[in-house]
Amino acid sequence: MRTNDVSEDAPADRPTAQRHVPVLLARVLELLDPALTTPDAVVVDATLGLAGHAEALLDRHEHLTLVGLDRDPEALRLATERLARHADRVHLVRAVFDEIADVLDDLGLGPVQGVLFDLGVSSLQLDETDRGFSYARDAPLDMRMDPTTGPSAADVLNTYAPGELVRVLRDHGEERQARRIVEAVVRARRRAPLRTSAELVALLEQALPAASRRTGGNPAKRTFQALRIEVNGELDAIATAVPDAVDALAVGGRIVVMSYQSLEDRIVKRVLGERSRTTAPPDMPVVRPEDEPELALLTRGAEKADETEIAANPRAASVRLRAAQRVREAA
DSSP states (O other): OEESOOOOOOOSSSOHHHHOOOTTHHHHHHHHGGGSOSTTOEEEETTOTTOHHHHHHHHHOTTOEEEEEESOHHHHHHHHHHTGGGGGGEEEEEOOGGGHHHHHHHHTOOSEEEEEEEOSEEHHHHHOGGGOOOSSSOOBSOOOSSTTSSOOHHHHHHHSOHHHHHHHHHHHHOOTTHHHHHHHHHHHHHHSOOOBHHHHHHHHHHHSOHHHHHSSSOTTHHHHHHHHHHHHTHHHHHHHHHHHHHHHEEEEEEEEEEESSHHHHHHHHHHHHHHTSOOSOTTOSSOOGGGSOSEEEOSSSOBOOOHHHHHHOGGGTTOEEEEEEEOSOOO
């Protein structure tokens, strides 16, 4: 289960299965099931997290092999425990999802029958206060999905040039007040580095005009989203991973992608849309087999959670699901 709204408070000491309510689980299973009926079927959970979707897929298909990817070592530890009874059918790999092609090559697996992406922040990352993903709880400004590598959100805030910070907030957070916020950040960091989420939230409350604070949810949401995307290189990873996942599918294989904000969904929509259209010139009288679409879309637009699901799992409120099936080999 993923989300991009990190304002909720969820205890981190509950059992893994209780902490993790998979978003749109029934719909994900319905979409992937037809592709996973063969005895040698392989499915890739490219955003393993706490393994709620993975566990359900393995429980449902007794011959299924699952490859699970996650960059977070703690997520992999907890997922290994949760999937222990299926250990002989599971390959869990510490990797970013844009490494899907290399992982499958290393394992000698493929083409595969299914790929699932559940983008955004995982339950684990949300629930661990000291990871710094939430604007509702004070913590160090970290936001790294892999806490062992790369610059943190504090590093971005304190070292990026003002123009680069404006770009980050505008491109990754769609923040209209980016320049005003960056001016406040620059003034603050001249006095002392910004280190905690509470410091950043207080700065935003002072920097943003009253009208911005009254609309669009918590005024810190867009800035925290922008920093998290920048720190983890999320959009670039999606732009690489989704085409690679399509390439990894066998004919009849299916891809399901759940996004939680418009920037992610825009990339997914573009990739699946392009691969589901003919590449033949408009004036071509006969479409050659190699110009036929590679994919058939399984959803009309982006599907959203219904009121019942959102009531049971509020983190499903912003989900957008798209799915497609490979209908021919690549040219």
